[in-house]
Amino acid sequence: MKEGLVSIITSLYNSGAYVAAAIRSVQAQTYSDWEMLVTDDCSTDDGPSIVEQFAAKDPRIKLTRLSENGGPGVSRNISIMNAQGQYIAFLDSDDTWLPDKLERQVALMRETRCGVVYSSYYKCDEDDNIIGLVRCRRRIPYWRIVCDNAIGFLTMMYDSKVTGLELLPEIRKRQDWGLNIRLLKKCRMAYGIREPLAHYRVRKGSVSREKLSLIKFNIEIYHQVLCYSRFRSTATFFFIFLPVYFGKKLLNFLGTMFFKIKR
Secondary structure (H helix, E strand, O other): OEEEEEEEEEEEOOOOOOHHHHHHHHHOOOOOOEEEEEEEOOOOOOHHHHHHHHHHHOOOEEEEEOOOOOOHHHHHHHHHHHOOEEEEEEOOOOOEEOOOHHHHHHHHHHHHOOOEEEEEEEEEOOOOOEEEEEOOOOEEEHHHHHHOOOOOHHHOEEEHHHHOOOOOOOOOOOHHHHHHHHHHHHHOEEEEEEEEEEEEEOOOOOHHHOOHHHHHHHHHHHHHOOOOOHHHHHHHHHHHHHHHHHHHHHHHHHHHHHHHHHO
């Protein structure tokens, strides 16, 4: 492990139209001590070749190709296992960061000596138009992350010196929430930066938009990660997760309306 180095974990799957923008947003960071580990999950477009073109000019960018599709949890874990950095950050191949994202988060970690940091983020459409703002909480304790995933994964970074090198649960969906639960179970509190430091791209037909199909995976997180019984997992989802989730959505909606009015 190299102290101070940020290992950026990027899962690539059919994002040829966007991955160049993701990489450029990393190269534009004011904090330059980073490596970007891209794992291609059997893309059928030109995404991998685009990454290779960047890697040929910037040795901090490294591409791994999988022989069969395993889903984002598997591809992210491959990158994590190849990581050399103290800090582990996540950026999907269709999202982007603002230039001071890493610098501000590393500074916050060093100031608070915490294990996990995150930030607010903008939502944008496929044409890079900003369509909303997701405002984060200043702090998220362990009990809160168990109720619902309140951390935007594209903004999350953890310190492996504090938490150890932690992998995602290898289920098809919601593995990002599972990782956040595992991390906060160890460090108990995560700290947020209220200013938006990233752009999350909302794509038609994206995995995260298939809300109904996520129900069984939400329940599975309680069962696999927290080792709840099937009954307790289901009850927790309906009586704790859903009320908190819809309350969060209401706050995000009001925040987006305020953002649009302010603009």
